[in-house]
Amino acid sequence: MVTLNDTGLSTLKVENVTMRFGGVTAVDDVSFTVRPGTIHALIGPNGAGKSTLFNVISGLYKATSGRVLYGSEQITGRPSHTLAGLGIGRAFQNVALSPHVTVIDNVMLGRHVLTKGGFLRAGLGERSMRREQAAHRERAVEICEFLGLADHLEQAVSDLSYGDTKRVDIARALATEPSLLMLDEPAAGMNAGETATIAQSIRDIRDALDVSILLVEHDMSLVMSIADHISVLDFGSLISDGEPDQVRLDPAVIRAYLGNEEHLTEESTEEKGSVS
CATH class of the missing domain: 3.40.50.300 (P-loop containing nucleotide triphosphate hydrolases)
Known part of the structure; x- marks a missing residue:
């Protein structure tokens, strides 16, 4: 501990x-x-x-x-x-995001370490997991808004400017709640x-x-x-x-x-x- x-x-x-x-x-x-x-x-x-x-x-x-x-x-x-x-969270110099995935989904990847039941249970649609996933998504949106990415949530990362792409990488690191x-x-x-x-x-x-x-x-x-x-x-x-x-x-x-x-x-x- x-x-x-x-x-x-x-x-x-x-x-x-x-x-x-x-x-x-x-x-x-x-x-x-x-x-x-x-x-x-x-x-x-x-x-x-x-x-x-x-x-x-x-x-x-x-x-x-x-x-x-x-x-x-x-x-x-x-x-x-x-x-x-x-x-401990880390953002990288050479951004390692999924370019054809949306901003919010990239940031959500940072939440997986905090997901109690794992993505498999979430995919099976258990009610408690759906609530947990909704809470994680709400937090991911808050992080994006904090970093000025609110207008880009549903955009693919490949469509962003370089500066915005770097901020998405930081948002994903922050999504682990470091x-x-x-x-x-x-x-x-x-x-x-x-x-x-x-x-x-x-x-x-x-x-x-x-x-x-x-x-x-x-x-x-x-x-x-x-x-x-x-x-x-x-x-x-x-x-x-x-x-x-x-x-x-x-x-x-x-x-x-x-x-x-x-x-x-x-x-x-x-x-x-x-x-x-």
Whole structure:
């Protein structure tokens, strides 16, 4: 059972995590803490190891050493599909929705972990299950409305703009009722208007839904404007960990981005290397 703090949210702790692929160390003895109710950004140049670490946290990779705790529950190496039951939801950089299925049906897929009798019983039409499914659909509609998708419920995802498609992916992650939401490059590929909208959505999720958020993001303007805390990786190692103003002025971070303080607040940051 996950241990909750006074706010009803758990603390995520990454403790001495190392991840190796053969002779390559992608993440090297990294530790940081995501405090409950905060927006915590994980950033770094290409090749820094942030995507690898994100995949370790969300159960897609099993760490070579170290551990990840959510509350008192050790989640290191647990299958990713079991994490929703602990209150961890994830939206992906490369959106993995069913393109020819409607928005509401895609979001409903996120509710399956909360369906007591499973989809088979629901399909058989048992009265209690029909009531449960109706309640799940009502909640899915509420989530879509919250994210500004009310006018698109019956549209196929393939007919949506890129920005709306990304919001559907976030809605599906929120449909699992997470206490920790993991966002992988939420603003990737978006124009300035879409980025501003998604930034506001992230703030609203944290404030209105009482959710902790851990995100990987390249857009430094977005990160600096919404993050409460930032952890910075470079070549697999943690080089800075603190509030945005502290990180922005950290010489190690400035060197890693091959720029200066102003460079870290631009609309987009050109990054070095080729591996995330």
